[in-house]
Amino acid sequence: MTHQGSAVDALPLRLLTRIVNEYGDAPRAAAGESGAPYPPADALGEEATALWAQRAAPPEKALVETANLLHPVFAAASGGECADRLNTLIAEAGLTPAMAAREWDVREQWRTSRPGRTLLAAATLALLDHLRGDPDASRLGTCLGEACVDVYIDHSPARRRQYCSLTCQNRARTRAYRAAKRAAGSSPSAVTP
Ligand SMILES: [Zn+2]
Numbered sequence: 001m002t003h004q005g006s007a008v009d010a011l012p013l014r015l016l017t018r019i020v021n022e023y024g025d026a027p028r029a030a031a032g033e034s035g036a037p038y039p040p041a042d043a044l045g046e047e048a049t050a051l052w053a054q055r056a057a058p059p060e061k062a063l064v065e066t067a068n069l070l071h072p073v074f075a076a077a078s079g080g081e082c083a084d085r086l087n088t089l090i091a092e093a094g095l096t097p098a099m100a101a102r103e104w105d106v107r108e109q110w111r112t113s114r115p116g117r118t119l120l121a122a123a124t125l126a127l128l129d130h131l132r133g134d135p136d137a138s139r140l141g142t143c144l145g146e147a148c149v150d151v152y153i154d155h156s157p158a159r160r161r162q163y164c165s166l167t168c169q170n171r172a173r174t175r176a177y178r179a180a181k182r183a184a185g186s187s188p189s190a191v192t193p
Helices: 015-024 027-029 046-054 058-075 079-092 115-133 168-186
Strands: 095-102 103-114 140-142 149-151
Touching: 015 027, 015 046, 015 115, 015 149, 027 058, 058 079, 058 115, 058 140, 058 149, 079 095, 095 115, 095 149, 103 115, 140 168
Parallel strands: none
Antiparallel strands: 095 103, 140 149
């Protein structure tokens, strides 16, 4: 049997978006937090805690590198761009599909040939899995909020999510409401009796 690299398990999606938003240069810069220290890897939520209990937490360098490689997938302006960026990540992570058997149960098992890129491989595979179930890549997005380019995955039934969080959504609504009020207040029709 030839050695085909190590098997990759998909990263939980919630952990993936958290890594991008906490460690990525673009989200940190937009939030004015470029100089702030990175959070410790075990402060990324319960998915992280569970995962790092099975294998060592990735070093900060790998978290930053992975975040910066993933952010452009969410910021893609078209499906074609998203596909191109994912193809680049598949190559960067040395990901290849293979088939693995457990008794008669034969399933797809992706592997990576790059030991230093296991986090990127796990994250990329998570996005491939996600798109297999929902190929609409417009649902992978970056927040429209002011001073925010955090990434999100739209799971809403209405399929119209545009913000990373309720906080950003509410802030944008408040801003839009104030702007509308200002516009109404300054328009001639509003001041003329
Ligand atoms: Zn946001």
